[in-house]
Amino acid sequence: MAEQNQGRALRAARRGGSHVAHAKPASVTSQLSASLPVLEVDDIPQNMGSPVITFDHVTKIYPAQPNRPALNDISVQIYAGEFVFLVGHSGSGKSTFIRMLIREVKPTEGHIYIADEDLTTMRNWRVPYLRRNIGCVFQDFKLLPNKTVFENVAFALEVIGKSKHVIKTQVPEVLRLVGLQDKLNKLPDQLSGGEQQRVSIARAIVNRPPMLVCDEPTGNLDPQTSRGIMDLLERINRTGTTVLVATHDREMVDNMRRRVIALDRGYLTRDQDRGVYGFDA
Amino acid sequence: MRSFAYFLRESLRGFTRNLSTTLGSIVTIFLSLLLIGVFLVFGFIVENVMSSVEDEVSIAAYVSDDITEETVTEIEDYVSGLEGVASVSFTTKEQALENFSESNSTGIIEALDGQNPLPASIDVELADPQLVGEVAGKIESYPAFAQNCGYDTPNESIVYGQESVKQLFSLTNYVRYIGVALIALLIFIAFVFINNTIRLAILARRKEIAIMRLVGASNGFIRGPFLMEGALHAVLGAALAVLCLELARNMLLPRIAGALKFLAIDIQFQTFLIIYLALLVSGLLIGLLGSALAMRRYLKV
Numbered sequence: 253m254a255e256q257n258q259g260r261a262l263r264a265a266r267r268g269g270s271h272v273a274h275a276k277p278a279s280v281t282s283q284l285s286a287s288l289p290v291l292e293v294d295d296i297p298q299n300m301g302s303p304v305i306t307f308d309h310v311t312k313i314y315p316a317q318p319n320r321p322a323l324n325d326i327s328v329q330i331y332a333g334e335f336v337f338l339v340g341h342s343g344s345g346k347s348t349f350i351r352m353l354i355r356e357v358k359p360t361e362g363h364i365y366i367a368d369e370d371l372t373t374m375r376n377w378r379v380p381y382l383r384r385n386i387g388c389v390f391q392d393f394k395l396l397p398n399k400t401v402f403e404n405v406a407f408a409l410e411v412i413g414k415s416k417h418v419i420k421t422q423v424p425e426v427l428r429l430v431g432l433q434d435k436l437n438k439l440p441d442q443l444s445g446g447e448q449q450r451v452s453i454a455r456a457i458v459n460r461p462p463m464l465v466c467d468e469p470t471g472n473l474d475p476q477t478s479r480g481i482m483d484l485l486e487r488i489n490r491t492g493t494t495v496l497v498a499t500h501d502r503e504m505v506d507n508m509r510r511r512v513i514a515l516d517r518g519y520l521t522r523d524q525d526r527g528v529y530g531f532d533a
Numbered sequence: 534m535r536s537f538a539y540f541l542r543e544s545l546r547g548f549t550r551n552l553s554t555t556l557g558s559i560v561t562i563f564l565s566l567l568l569i570g571v572f573l574v575f576g577f578i579v580e581n582v583m584s585s586v587e588d589e590v591s592i593a594a595y596v597s598d599d600i601t602e603e604t605v606t607e608i609e610d611y612v613s614g615l616e617g618v619a620s621v622s623f624t625t626k627e628q629a630l631e632n633f634s635e636s637n638s639t640g641i642i643e644a645l646d647g648q649n650p651l652p653a654s655i656d657v658e659l660a661d662p663q664l665v666g667e668v669a670g671k672i673e674s675y676p677a678f679a680q681n682c683g684y685d686t687p688n689e690s691i692v693y694g695q696e697s698v699k700q701l702f703s704l705t706n707y708v709r710y711i712g713v714a715l716i717a718l719l720i721f722i723a724f725v726f727i728n729n730t731i732r733l734a735i736l737a738r739r740k741e742i743a744i745m746r747l748v749g750a751s752n753g754f755i756r757g758p759f760l761m762e763g764a765l766h767a768v769l770g771a772a773l774a775v776l777c778l779e780l781a782r783n784m785l786l787p788r789i790a791g792a793l794k795f796l797a798i799d800i801q802f803q804t805f806l807i808i809y810l811a812l813l814v815s816g817l818l819i820g821l822l823g824s825a826l827a828m829r830r831y832l833k834v
Contacts, residue, residue, distance in 0.1 A: 380749040380750060380751045381749065381751075411755075459748070
């Protein structure tokens, strides 16, 4: 525990440097500026002030496995604009971590704060408003098979009560951003796995949430397609969106050299800036 | 308002998705509401008849065919002296037949072949309907009447409104109990049907609901289409029931009134309007409650 805290302090000290890397290449900026709110480098909170996500000694015990906590005394802070990998084997608690972020499950002990709001005491009716601020991407895409690409993305805006006008302008923009501007009227079946995942990312960010959470976004995809998806996530991150990616894609994590939070059987084993995957295969 | 349109669109799509269960729930609501409506109309008719009977509380003391005129005047004199009596008159056999033919179809008279089975009667109008039992008792025990009564005993020969009101009451009470039990059963079935239809609709849209929750659709927005679907089923069923009742009012009721002229069946259109409104409202309640119940059980938000 003490070691971890120390690590965090060190990281905080280094952080000023680490975010210089977030300065945007001009070409990307121009491409994105139309569709996403762009923060100047100075505007990106440099991990000072309050973090967007705080796990405060969080323990989760599922009733089915009372003796084996899914997460055990996890304390983590994630700041606005960070790109964080959450790594670990199957059953290490990655998905539980993510499900707690969108308050699909509540922690057994401890507190989770998102932007100063305590999820453990949040009223049920407020949960939808929390989720509007967190885009979610999953391994299985979760697209509606009877709706076209456009409709699938529009659905996310429709059901939170956005006007037709907003849908008409925002959906094509976000689909252009993910590179699917030519496939608006295709059905999910007619797309490749990578394209389907792009649709699901488009749906997650169409409402311009400040945070994007991905659970194994490349789990079903080949390495090259995965690379494309990761590039896309990185571009989204450069616009100021905090991105959290749970993965066990070793190559990806090692290549990208971002902050890595490693979980092993419910324990936080490592929290490293510019880290690598680190587990032996 | 926009989301209202969305709810409507979505719930209409639910109609085509589960056509058979949708029709099932509409038909059960329709039948139960129709039955409720019929019972309500029936109740109003009975009430109408009873109040018309009560209004004209009179005593008919039937006398034997061979009563002399002197005896009649004697009884008349005695009765008009009683407390609470407004007027006394004598109806001969011929007049009785005439009165009867006025309020009944001619077929019955023709079937009599010129015979006249109706007895003559001394008719007593009362000033105070409350005293009807007392006056009837006094006439009954009056010796001149007792010797010349139209039927076997003096008691049988005296007929007054109160009695038919009582009989009507006991009849309508039975009808009411059966009706309430039947309606309760039908409402329960309608409830189960709506519950089931909405459950199927929820299952059919499981994936959509999961995504809606993921992207932060509010609970009301997720529930809206299902509530709307339940309400639509109920309103459609209620509308069908109202339509049937309205048809019955226009086509069946005049015939019944024609066949049973002695009953005051006339019901004002306003009364029907109230019944229709009650049916629509109760249908809506059944629909909303049924779908709300289904959502509580199958739609964890």
